[in-house]
Amino acid sequence: MIQDVENSLNAAPSLLVIFGGSGDLARRKLIPAMYNLYLDGLLPEGFAILGLGRKQMTHELFRALLREAAGKFSRQMIVEDKWTTFEKSIHYISGEIEKRQLYDDIAVFSKKLGGECNRLFYLAIPPTSYSPACRGLCQAGLVSAKDDSPTSRVIVEKPIGHDLSSAKAINAVIADVFHESQIYRIDHYLGKETVQNLLVFRFANSIFEPLWNHHHIDHIQITAAEEDGVGTRASYYDGAGALRDMVQNHILQLLCLVAMEPPWSLDADVVRDARLEVLRSLRPIVGEEGVKQYTVRAQYGPATVHGEEVPGYRREASIPADSTTETFVAIKAFVDNWRWAGVPFYLRTGKRMKKRTTEIAVQFKAVPEVLFNANKDRPLDANLLVLRIQPEEGFSLRMVSKRPGSKVRVVPVDMDFQYNQAYGGVSPEAYERLLLDIMIGDATLFMRRDAVEAAWSWVTDILTGWQKQATKWLPEYPAGSWGPIEADRLVEHYDRKWRDT
Template sequence: MQDNPAFTFVLFGGTGDLSMRKILPGLYAAHRTDKLHADGKIICVAREVMDTNAFVESVRSRATGYLKQPADAAWDSFLQRIEYLTIDAFALAGYAPLAQRLHEAQGICVFYLATAPALFEPICNHLAASGIDLTQARVVLEKPLGTDLTSSRKINDAVARVFAENQIYRIDHYLGKESVQNLMALRFANSLFEPLWRRESIAHVQLTIAEELGVEGRGEFYDATGALRDMVQNHLLQLLCMVAMEPPTSLDADAVRDEKLRVLRALKPLTQQDVEQNAVRGQYASGAVRGSPVAGYLDEPGIKPGSHTETFVALHAQINNWRWAGVPFFLRTGKRLPQRSAEIVITFRPVPHAILPLPAGLAGEGANRLVIKLQPDESIQLHCLAKQPGDGMHLQPVVLDLALDKVSPRHRAEAYERLLVDAIRGNLALFVRRDEQEAAWKWVAPLLTAWDNASLPPKSYSAGTWGPASSSALLYRAGFTWPEES
């Protein structure tokens, strides 16, 4: 891994929404903080016919609003790195100008495929056939990589015919979040938590990714995907791995990913009974989010009449290993929920013998919990009990809050910025390995099969609520509640 290598970054799908919202702003943030080599070039590729000047003006108008930093002189110098090439991904002849540019370029080459997965195979095949030296190149793959284990393997096999596994960077932007990185530091750098990070001290774990938005013009894509494929198979299971994995022997990429893989393989396989009793799927109906009325899922553009696609999932998972045996893990994600948030809640067991009266309305369960907030604000909160000022021994809940943006005022890298820089530097630790991905698909396979073949529709919930009532019942049966219900 090199700290700051010369590079050429080739962005397929350069005119797309993802490129304008995330990738180019992420590269600009890295440019602004001197994380990119001065000679690094960005070649944006798409089908649209235009020259570089026209494309750069398009970037100014479309991407500027997504920048986290000022669009000042640094923005102008960043745009000078950009070149645009018109290439039809399916036409080999169109790759000749790209091959010529890369033949003249210095340093490593990163190909970022911000395209539909159906284009991954032709792009990789044509890169190889065009005479480009790929021995030191890297390829970054955006999700979704397939819709099930079979289709995922087909895509990975196609890419693997051109690139070795250590050249393939499967991106999951949640792994690039500062708070997720802090989770590793919290666990593995503090003797305070490591003795408690096990079944003897932890009652249960909750992982939530909530979205206020609906399908936002992506109805046709989302209706063929659903929340299970879009969020659970990748983001939520990756977060679960970060919480539950054993300490790796080092921060080497494969050492970290080996431990995540062990968690995925230790997940208790889902039976038909689990699908019926420990899994909830919902679909939002009309309602109101932050006081504004919104349409139901079936009334969104691009949604098939009577669609059974889920927009909400809640699961009760178990990890069958020595550390976590008997500890329930609850996973939840949904669209059109009351707020945008992502958090991990680790609830510790109550003290074995309470000698002090608890505050009214506060059960012993949940008095001590660790809350790791991933978005919109990143923080780590430790909830505990302390004495109220005054006479008598009366307890009150208090929160020790580590607001990460206040603790460290220096520039805090956004997820895409961190991951893009890691791809350029050759650091695979925050990217998903193929065997990880396949283990995740295997675990969700019984749910995919059951829900794809289900005759009954998902449970309905009003937009602006926390999902169907059966989500609350899922926890209630285990003796717990979601945070907003406590």
């Protein structure tokens, strides 16, 4: 029987104001997501989108720009008459975030719509502009108090800072104007279908949870690998690196979902409390010795990938030749609580790796070395559960089975489940789910301030340890590989190795 767990899909009438409406994020993600919600009949009766930017543009030109982008990036094809109706709700105002005029114009526009719309302010702008944007909104009387109806919400993107103190500063700027319950910090990984399914998988099945602990699990690997290099994001990336860009947010969130205790309800703050506990239980990795023992960082070197010569990281345009920014990081982490005592969580992420994949692999302990596992030279494969997040969402469970025949031959077999095969079609994009949740007012899939700061606290210790190492160069791994050989030493156990997925 299909069981609907209620998260009412009824969004109230909403005005989505996108600061940075003409920017890359709005064009590639936000507008296509809104259009798909519209096609699926999930947008509220009264909705409007107001794009903001510095460039002078008419509404018509702005709509044409978004129409082109939606044609490229929308999950579902553009249906002309549907788009024509949808785009009537899109408007544009040009102005400087730092100038009062912009907020007066937003207020006039908002009044024209009538007073009953929730106001959602999406800050798709550099974090340095958050402060003037929040202040401007407040001074123009566009932010309602936390319990007022219609409500105001603000949405912020990563990166939230580049270390703990800068994250605290950004959070403080937003908190000056908005109450925590009005702030939606996006980590788009949390909007992915398989990531949401993790809680269902763990807590709606009876067979996994009893095994989900140090008694039965040998270790867990979380991999987020990209095939691409730095591309057009070179200067941003060189100031950030893999640890800040991927681990602080996406990978730690996956770790939280896989390691958290069962929440006592599905209320946003109860689930977020459970995720936070994981971050607080992470064993700190401190000082030069700590980072030496538990982390490996590296940069991609030149190689031929799919028949094409690709440059090493330090030869990429806009990357300094002496850069020590990591394009790969591997970490051996421990969640020091009762459930996970002694279980390593191997985390790795990198650019220019062998293939694009994000997955969580839960390696169960081997069976005793008797009966079918008596031969020490040929140990049986232990059970392995792989939760694939991208590109093909699904999961597989490796078991051992007897191969048909008169001899007793045991071989590993995979039970495989693929989302698109089971349910057909393409799953909604993460931003579709997240934008809908913002309109509904469900904050479960968003990062709370304390979690962002707890994640930064753990990551900042590692950054500080790396700084103390004062490294002049990083080891290289060939582009198109699974990373440097140095990463293998993190997995020094005799029957553990990184997965070649």
